[in-house]
Amino acid sequence: MPRLAAADARAIARDYHDIALSLGAHRFENWERLSSARRAELERLQWTLLTYSSDMTTRAIDLQVDDLDAALAGLKKAVKTLKRAVKHASDVRGAISAAARAVTLGAAIVTGNAAALAAAVGGS
Amino acid sequence: MRDGARMVAGVVAIVIISGCVRTGAVGRYARAAGETAGEFPALADEMRASCVRLEEYREEREGKGWFGREDLEGRCAERGKAVRRAVAVERVLASYFAALGALADGKVVKYDGQIDDLADALEDDAKLDRKKVKAVSDLAAFAASVATDGYRHLKLAQVIEQENGNVGTVIDALTEIVGTDYANILELEATGMDAFYRSALTEGAEREPLAAILVRDARDERAAALREKREALTKYVRALGTMKAGHQRLYDSRNDLHAKALAGELADYATQLEKMIPALREAF
Numbered sequence: 418m419p420r421l422a423a424a425d426a427r428a429i430a431r432d433y434h435d436i437a438l439s440l441g442a443h444r445f446e447n448w449e450r451l452s453s454a455r456r457a458e459l460e461r462l463q464w465t466l467l468t469y470s471s472d473m474t475t476r477a478i479d480l481q482v483d484d485l486d487a488a489l490a491g492l493k494k495a496v497k498t499l500k501r502a503v504k505h506a507s508d509v510r511g512a513i514s515a516a517a518r519a520v521t522l523g524a525a526i527v528t529g530n531a532a533a534l535a536a537a538v539g540g541s
Numbered sequence: 542m543r544d545g546a547r548m549v550a551g552v553v554a555i556v557i558i559s560g561c562v563r564t565g566a567v568g569r570y571a572r573a574a575g576e577t578a579g580e581f582p583a584l585a586d587e588m589r590a591s592c593v594r595l596e597e598y599r600e601e602r603e604g605k606g607w608f609g610r611e612d613l614e615g616r617c618a619e620r621g622k623a624v625r626r627a628v629a630v631e632r633v634l635a636s637y638f639a640a641l642g643a644l645a646d647g648k649v650v651k652y653d654g655q656i657d658d659l660a661d662a663l664e665d666d667a668k669l670d671r672k673k674v675k676a677v678s679d680l681a682a683f684a685a686s687v688a689t690d691g692y693r694h695l696k697l698a699q700v701i702e703q704e705n706g707n708v709g710t711v712i713d714a715l716t717e718i719v720g721t722d723y724a725n726i727l728e729l730e731a732t733g734m735d736a737f738y739r740s741a742l743t744e745g746a747e748r749e750p751l752a753a754i755l756v757r758d759a760r761d762e763r764a765a766a767l768r769e770k771r772e773a774l775t776k777y778v779r780a781l782g783t784m785k786a787g788h789q790r791l792y793d794s795r796n797d798l799h800a801k802a803l804a805g806e807l808a809d810y811a812t813q814l815e816k817m818i819p820a821l822r823e824a825f
Contacts, residue, residue, distance in 0.1 A: 423717070427721060427722070431725065434725070441735070441739075445739060445743065448743060460602065460740065464602065464603065467595065467599070467733055468595075468596075470729055471592060471595060471726070472619070474722050474725050474729070475619050475620045475623045476623075478626075479622075479623045479626065481722070482623070482629075482630055482714070482718075484714065485630055487707075488707040489707075492633050492704060492707050492711065493633055495637055495640070495700050495703065495704045496633070496636045496637050496640045498696070498700055499696070500640055502692075502693065502696035502700075503640070503644050506644065506693050506696075
């Protein structure tokens with residue numbers, strides 16, 4: 418049997434609901450003319466159809482989620498990539514800070530000319 | 542002097558090569574999108590609760606022996622299972638936006654402690670005065686910041702490019718579930734509610750007119766509650782559309798995430814979402 422699509426399940430749910438609605442309208446429009454047994458029968462059918470419609474709507478949600486396997490796998494992978502990138506961004510920043518510190522200190526110590534270094538920085 | 546100038550030039554070069562990336566707007570949009578998605582579980586639980594209410598109306602009419610709502614929960618177990626799966630989908634989407642926001646917001650991470658150490662070391666080892674030491678250390682910190690921004694920009698652009706299709710697919714699916722399925726669920730409940738109250742009133746209003754008044758009041762209250770849920774549903778669908786449009790805008794500008802125009806548009810999307818969040822919280 419071919420697999421039901423979410424859109425098909427929705428269409429069936431909608432049809433069941435429309436029939437249930439018509440049955441209800443018919444029952445109330447003809448209330449006085451119907452026997453109590455007929456009214457009860459119509460109401461029972463209406464509730465059954467509403468339940469079928471409700472079940473079919475639940476099925477539509479399930480089918481919609483079924484169709485998302487590939488997209489969800491992609492997004493889960495992206496979350497991992499982003500988390501790794503957040504960590505790596507922090508590492509990079511720490512490494513660059515340390516390197517910049519070493520460069521700054523090295524230059525200052527090698528030249529021993531603090532005033533000149535400061536002047537160059539001030540003019541940048 | 543030459544070595545000092547070379548060092549400064551090196552630091553400045555890092556600044557220039559890295560480029561300055563404005564990712565704050567991306568972070569704000571991603572946070573708002575994640576928070577909006579986070580309102581879904583309460584809405585999803587309403588899909589299950591509506592099933593229970595419909596069963597309650599049916600049982601009130603058919604009277605097959607039940608005591609309270611808890612007796613009817615089992616009949617809505619399948620609905621509960623389906624909405625739990627939908628919530629799991631939303632969780633993945635919310636995680637994605639949270640991770641996107643975390644990477645975009647990395648710029649606010651502070652390294653003040655390291656910079657202070659650097660300043661002390663410069664003062665002690667190179668005998669620079671504090672004002673000039675600060676100038677050097679500020680520049681070094683800025684270089685570190687923009688170099689990292691360059692890396693973040695690259696990663697953000699890659700992920701946004703790769704996942705735009707998946708984000709669209711998942712948001713479309715949630716839009717169907719909320720905009721179509723949840724709308725149908727509420728309509729079913731409304732039909733069940735009308736069948737229940739109209740039957741009860743038609744059968745007993747003449748015999749018990751005072752009771753009929755109370756029944757009508759109860760029906761009106763429930764009908765108003767359903768209307769509010771429908772309105773909230775419409776807002777959530779609109780919010781999902783805004784989330785999708787924002788990500789599409791990111792995708793369109795993925796190679797120029799620092800563009801001023803993008804920042805402005807993302808801020809608009811974020812503002813729209815931020816305004817919707819309290820209303821959604823109140824509704825569900």
